Amino acid sequence: MIHKLKNKRINLALIISAFALILLPGCSGRNVRTDLDTTNSGIIHISVDESFEPVIDSQIQVFEALYPKAKIIAEYKPEADCFKDLIKDSTRMIIVTRGLTDQEEKFYKDSLTFYPAYDKLANDAVAVIVNNDDPDSLFSMDKIRGILNGSTGDKQVAVFDGLKETSTIRFAIDSILKGKPFDPKKVFAEKNSLGVINYVADHKNVLGFVGVSWIGNKEDTSQLSFLKKVRIAAIECNCPEKTYVKPYQANIERRRYPMVRGLYYILKENYNGLGGGFANFMTYEKGQLIFMRSYLWPAKMNFTIRSATLN
Structure with missing residues (x-):
């Protein structure tokens, strides 16, 4: 009798274990998303101030050449429309001439439940x-x-x-x-x-x-x-x-x-995704050199200006 009871307990334990194994992938799926982009793969949409189309086109071309699995779809439009796009689910990042005001930070925090990240990339001129x-x-x-x-x-x-x-x-x-x-x-x-x-x-x-x-x-x-x-x-x-x-x-x-202005990214991303990967690319050496070659002044890399006399 005792032997049979043990067997029943063992069989019950096996059933419970198997059932738990079936449930585990579904439970873990709530915390680990497999449908998201990464820092160097996936597809995202960004909105860019039209005044920066030539230089941002260059940034995207080089980034996508380095990371073939990444696709950044840029729409060029007036700056005010870029800020309107920031609240849209389809827009991951905007590139504009200023960061966020305190009021805008609070608004986007209330709307998105997190603060968008932003930083200056370069200095531009009109x-x-x-x-x-x-x-x-x-x-x-x-x-x-x-x-x-x-x-x-x-x-x-x-x-x-x-x-x-x-x-x-x-x-x-x-x-x-x-x-x-x-x-x-x-x-x-x-x-x-x-x-x-x-x-x-x-x-x-x-x-x-x-x-x-x-x-x-x-x-x-x-x-x-x-x-x-x-x-x-x-x-x-x-x-x-x-x-x-x-x-x-x-x-x-x-x-x-006398007419100098900034160039900023504002990123709507609360995980390590493609928007963050592209922002980091523009912030570090390769991206900063692209700004330099486009005759803007990079904001994140130190360059030396030397005086010279021309005959």
Whole structure:
């Protein structure tokens, strides 16, 4: 009788063990996701400020070449639309000209249940371009301000990369006009940065405002073709000496050029995924060198600027 009871206990234990083995994968599946991307594989969507399309295209091409299992699908649009996309499930990251305010951090924390991560990647500049036949390509900030608010009697006008909500327009209103409005008779817009370049190439007495990554890289064949159509204007220097400077890297780094802005990523990811992998790539050496070659000034890598005398 005792022997049979032992056998029954053993059989019951085996049944319980087998049942537990069946349940374990389902239980563990709640904590270990197998459908997520990793830092170097998977597919994600990001939204990027259109002013940075050339340099971010370069970053994505190199990243995907290094990690063939990774696919980053970028949509280029006005900055305000990028921030709207940050709340969408389909958008993992945005690349824009600023980080989050305290109020925005709280909003996204309440909406997402975690704080999005953000950091500066590089320093960019707003470049001013003019038609090749325009006699004047030297401007003070007072002159630019006067054209934008209509206080000068000049016939010059300005063209921007969108009708509203672009980072370049926001920069002009916040940093150049100090919150005052444009003169609608003096300021108008094209659809995007390429539209600005083409318009300035076809019209005299127009100042075009674009991100420097669109026209700063002389090693890019498409940008070389742009520079045959337009000239980059020199702006009065933020320095003791009376001189005019262009948005070259040394002038961006030393803030000698007066229209400098940041380039940031904002990442909506609370695990080690492809968004974090791409952010790390842009933050470290390879990504920082791409910013350098695109004639922005990297924010995370130290480069030395040496003075030199040219004969």
